[in-house]
Amino acid sequence: MKLQVIAAAAEKEKPWYADGLKFTCQQCGNCCTGSTGYVWLSDLEITRLAEYLNLSERQMLRRYAHKVGRRYSLNEIRTAAGQYDCVFLKEEQIERNKRDAAGNEESIVYTKRTCTVYPVRPLQCRTWPFWDSNLSSPEMWNESAKRCHGMNHGSRVFSQAESESLRDATDWPQNPPTSAKK
Numbered sequence: 001m002k003l004q005v006i007a008a009a010a011e012k013e014k015p016w017y018a019d020g021l022k023f024t025c026q027q028c029g030n031c032c033t034g035s036t037g038y039v040w041l042s043d044l045e046i047t048r049l050a051e052y053l054n055l056s057e058r059q060m061l062r063r064y065a066h067k068v069g070r071r072y073s074l075n076e077i078r079t080a081a082g083q084y085d086c087v088f089l090k091e092e093q094i095e096r097n098k099r100d101a102a103g104n105e106e107s108i109v110y111t112k113r114t115c116t117v118y119p120v121r122p123l124q125c126r127t128w129p130f131w132d133s134n135l136s137s138p139e140m141w142n143e144s145a146k147r148c149h150g151m152n153h154g155s156r157v158f159s160q161a162e163s164e165s166l167r168d169a170t171d172w173p174q175n176p177p178t179s180a181k182k
Contacts, residue, residue, distance in 0.1 A: 024154020029113025032086040039074040048120040088116045130166040
């Protein structure tokens with residue numbers, strides 16, 4: 001009788017995103033708002049945020065976080081629309097002049113939403129959209145892309161290795177993951 005041999009890891013089927021994933025942040029802020037949730041903070045992230053904000057760790061936690069069990073999560077601000085914005089989400093109106101097809105100049109106003117602590121944002125934020133839940137299937141990726149306009153758009157293509165490195169945060173905190181090409 002011949003025994004069935006389990007395929008070696010190298011022989012496993014490639015993940016659905018093996019050919020890469022398009023993602024370029026559009027600064028829409030949709031990843032920082034929505035239904036209520038948690039952005040968990042590690043001790044290292046608390047220290048980094050406090051230093052960046054020029055506050056003590058205790059002051060930073062009192063102003064910008066709350067305790068859930070034994071852990072801390074960033075505060076949220078409920079908007080008039082009933083959404084929950086991260087306490088560090090900043091919204092600004094940007095006005096740009098643009099020429100229409102007839103050559104007339106018109107003013108266009110759009111909203112830009114950015115993170116006020118972007119250089120030291122928590123790991124949970126840094127790894128978006130390369131979360132296990134989004135990488136689990138093309139359907140889940142595309143479902144998240146309905147709210148995140150940077151997914152499936154832009155010129156930046158993340159290879160399978162880059163996507164998995166971001167997902168796993170393999171070089172955190174020495175080389176924090178970002179959407180910028182290294």
